[in-house]
Amino acid sequence: MSDPLLEVEDLDVYYGKSQALDGVSLTVERGEIGGIVGPNGAGKTTLLDAVAGFLDYGGTIRFNGRDVADLNPQQLVNDGLIYCTEDRDLFPFFSVHENLLMGAQFREDRDAVRADLTMVYDLFPRLDDRRDQEAQTMSGGEQQMLAVGRALMGDPELLVLDEPTLGLAPVIIDDISDAIETLNDQGQTLLLVEQNATFALRHAHRLSLLESGRVELSGSAAEFQNNDYITEAYVGIH
Numbered sequence: 001m002s003d004p005l006l007e008v009e010d011l012d013v014y015y016g017k018s019q020a021l022d023g024v025s026l027t028v029e030r031g032e033i034g035g036i037v038g039p040n041g042a043g044k045t046t047l048l049d050a051v052a053g054f055l056d057y058g059g060t061i062r063f064n065g066r067d068v069a070d071l072n073p074q075q076l077v078n079d080g081l082i083y084c085t086e087d088r089d090l091f092p093f094f095s096v097h098e099n100l101l102m103g104a105q106f107r108e109d110r111d112a113v114r115a116d117l118t119m120v121y122d123l124f125p126r127l128d129d130r131r132d133q134e135a136q137t138m139s140g141g142e143q144q145m146l147a148v149g150r151a152l153m154g155d156p157e158l159l160v161l162d163e164p165t166l167g168l169a170p171v172i173i174d175d176i177s178d179a180i181e182t183l184n185d186q187g188q189t190l191l192l193v194e195q196n197a198t199f200a201l202r203h204a205h206r207l208s209l210l211e212s213g214r215v216e217l218s219g220s221a222a223e224f225q226n227n228d229y230i231t232e233a234y235v236g237i238h
């Protein structure tokens, strides 16, 4: 078996004197959907920020077999680690189409970029209908689709999604669900971080539960579904 695409080993992160992550380890294998669940303030976003190169940390992060300690966020993006943050970070005054193109600004193969634009519009027909609409005038769900679409335009090897369902209506969550499954069927590796454990368990092949900065449980989706603590504390609360 080949190396995992992402390996996090014994990760510690501090904000000043306060420790946000304590000895966190996890892996995401190529072709799978990895999941991280946990309550507010557990350290999920901190973990992703560290993986994406935004924070100093202790421990080791390897992406594609390479220690990324010396890489900055832009270099990680160039290597295919693309992080769709909880805040979405869209360009509010740019159109849907322009936002998508911004996601591909560092790519040189224009034919591949055009093919990916078609792929994104096929994946999210609502974006296709709104190509010229300003991002700021879109609904929350449409903006989430746009954020995922823009991340895809960066040609991710690992697509990292932080709370993609946060604040969205069930019908839009279904669209995001379908997109995640379609992408994974096409071979896309994903790391999905969710407070909504029901959603994460539906999609992720393997999961980690993060509580107070530590991994309290890790295992397959089936192991999570059969775990009384998980079902009582986390499933069905959304």
Ligand code: ATP
Pocket (backbone or CB within 6 Å): 015, 020, 038, 039, 040, 041, 042, 043, 044, 045, 046, 047, 195
């Ligand atoms: P949520 O789902 O609410 O975003 P989370 O699991 O993503 O929660 P984090 O945002 O990673 O959790 O926060 C983990 C801990 O680190 C919290 O106690 C939080 O207050 C703290 N923290 C996060 N960012 C900072 C920061 N920039 N400065 C200081 N403390 C921070």
